[in-house]
Amino acid sequence: MNKPPPKRKKATSPDPDNPDISSQENQYLVTIDVLAVEVPELTEEEERDRLHLERRVERAFFEAGKALMELRDRRLYRSTHKTFEEYCRDRFGHSRQQSNYLIAAAEVYENLTTIGCQILSEADLTTNRSQILPTNERQVRPLTKLEPQQQQEVWQAAVEEAGGKVPSGRVVKNVVQRIMEKTKVPNTYQIGEVCQILAKDNPELRGKGGCWCIVTAVHDYTCTVRIWNGELTVGLKHLKSYEYLPQDCEQMREVCDRINQVYFPVLEESVQRFLESLGKLNRTYLTQLEEKVLSLLDAEIKN
Numbered sequence: 001m002n003k004p005p006p007k008r009k010k011a012t013s014p015d016p017d018n019p020d021i022s023s024q025e026n027q028y029l030v031t032i033d034v035l036a037v038e039v040p041e042l043t044e045e046e047e048r049d050r051l052h053l054e055r056r057v058e059r060a061f062f063e064a065g066k067a068l069m070e071l072r073d074r075r076l077y078r079s080t081h082k083t084f085e086e087y088c089r090d091r092f093g094h095s096r097q098q099s100n101y102l103i104a105a106a107e108v109y110e111n112l113t114t115i116g117c118q119i120l121s122e123a124d125l126t127t128n129r130s131q132i133l134p135t136n137e138r139q140v141r142p143l144t145k146l147e148p149q150q151q152q153e154v155w156q157a158a159v160e161e162a163g164g165k166v167p168s169g170r171v172v173k174n175v176v177q178r179i180m181e182k183t184k185v186p187n188t189y190q191i192g193e194v195c196q197i198l199a200k201d202n203p204e205l206r207g208k209g210g211c212w213c214i215v216t217a218v219h220d221y222t223c224t225v226r227i228w229n230g231e232l233t234v235g236l237k238h239l240k241s242y243e244y245l246p247q248d249c250e251q252m253r254e255v256c257d258r259i260n261q262v263y264f265p266v267l268e269e270s271v272q273r274f275l276e277s278l279g280k281l282n283r284t285y286l287t288q289l290e291e292k293v294l295s296l297l298d299a300e301i302k303n
Contacts, residue, residue, distance in 0.1 A: 065106025
């Protein structure tokens, strides 16, 4: 009968107290030679190709935003879709809000390159050259509400905080927040801004938690807001901004106006429930069915 092959034992250092055991174990040690593989340096042509491709990746969100802006402004979607929102959803698989974020980010990117680099050629506007620039939309989203000069100042501060590298969106947002705190303005909300109501620990807001609202007046420590069935005053700690872009805020204001026009306390409970559900949307648009039902209600009220 063939004997089974011996099991490989774990290599150990010699045992001075028991040399026989160490000797037995050493006979199973195996020496493995590892060949070093030399990685060739990039040629000049490869270096150029790498830089060119890196620039394309860095500017991808900018190019997308510029393209979406032209598609929207020239209404090049009109042959197949009634609205830009439907076109974006069907063609690119994302909402109008996402498209607006890209469009706004492209404008910020353009401001950063225009204000900070008038003396630099476009070929030099990359993170590999003279200026550190954004590489994705989320990095510049906190800058969209600032003036162009403020955008440049905040971005430079964020780059410094990131150690000379491209800062994350969180770092940029923190810099924006610190600047707001330095102004010593207790209320930084703006009229027309869309926020979410946080009803925790406030019995006066019972039933309003999760509702979106439109800021209609700004006070020192409160805001007057408009919701699906009227207005109320809310403390700052019970508000949370959705950080929507101006276009999205305008769209939400239109929806809010339409809901308020058809809402009456004497409406049937099912209708009130429907309007209340619209008041808790976490998106900036109505679906086709929601649009039809709201239009039907509007027509019924006017008649």
